[in-house]
Amino acid sequence: MSFDARDFRNALGCFPTGVVVVTAGSGRTLSGITVNSFASLSLDPPLVLWCLDRRSSRYRTFTTAENFTISVLCNGHRTISARLAVPGGYKLDGLKLTPTQSGPPAPAGALAVLECVREAIHDGGDHAIIVGRVLALAYRKTGKPLVFFRGRYGTLAGRA
Ligand SMILES: Cc1cc2nc3c(=O)[nH]c(=O)nc-3n(C[C@H](O)[C@H](O)[C@H](O)COP(=O)(O)O)c2cc1C
Numbered sequence: 001m002s003f004d005a006r007d008f009r010n011a012l013g014c015f016p017t018g019v020v021v022v023t024a025g026s027g028r029t030l031s032g033i034t035v036n037s038f039a040s041l042s043l044d045p046p047l048v049l050w051c052l053d054r055r056s057s058r059y060r061t062f063t064t065a066e067n068f069t070i071s072v073l074c075n076g077h078r079t080i081s082a083r084l085a086v087p088g089g090y091k092l093d094g095l096k097l098t099p100t101q102s103g104p105p106a107p108a109g110a111l112a113v114l115e116c117v118r119e120a121i122h123d124g125g126d127h128a129i130i131v132g133r134v135l136a137l138a139y140r141k142t143g144k145p146l147v148f149f150r151g152r153y154g155t156l157a158g159r160a
Helices: 005-012 059-064 075-083
Strands: 020-024 031-035 039-042 047-053 067-072 112-124 127-139 147-149 152-154
Touching: 020 059, 020 075, 031 047, 031 059, 031 075, 047 059, 047 112, 059 127, 067 127
Parallel strands: none
Antiparallel strands: 020 031, 020 067, 039 047, 047 127, 067 112, 112 127, 147 152
């Protein structure tokens, strides 16, 4: 390899992404994690994916959860995103949450909410690729997204 881990991360950081929070569990076991490896996968069946670091203290929680909810964050969600990205900071206590139809709750105000059942977990090097089948969804038609680019938060200009 002609590059080190820092260069690899820096190069990947040039790809702007949205930011989602994945929630799993309920009540005292409710957990969340900030993720930007989310991607759409299949329209029929409706599948999405995200990747989880095998070294995460939340690994067992999110790889054993039968159901999880993926919430697309808006520009106003920077504090929530940062909080759920702190090592060990998986608790959603005190955050305003919106119930879903049958899955874990979502941060209030999310641009889109996808309620998923775990479809598969694939090997992805030092990450696990978690595939979810979307059972229910909701979305807003307005609102700016939270964007992650070169290691910093931003949003889109010129879009409501
Ligand atoms: C914008 C952003 C995107 C992230 N995306 C991912 C991701 O896709 N997968 C992942 O495992 N961790 C991701 N993280 C890191 C986790 O949110 C969190 O920091 C990490 O799980 C903390 O370690 P712990 O799980 O051992 O407590 C991301 C963090 C940030 C700030």
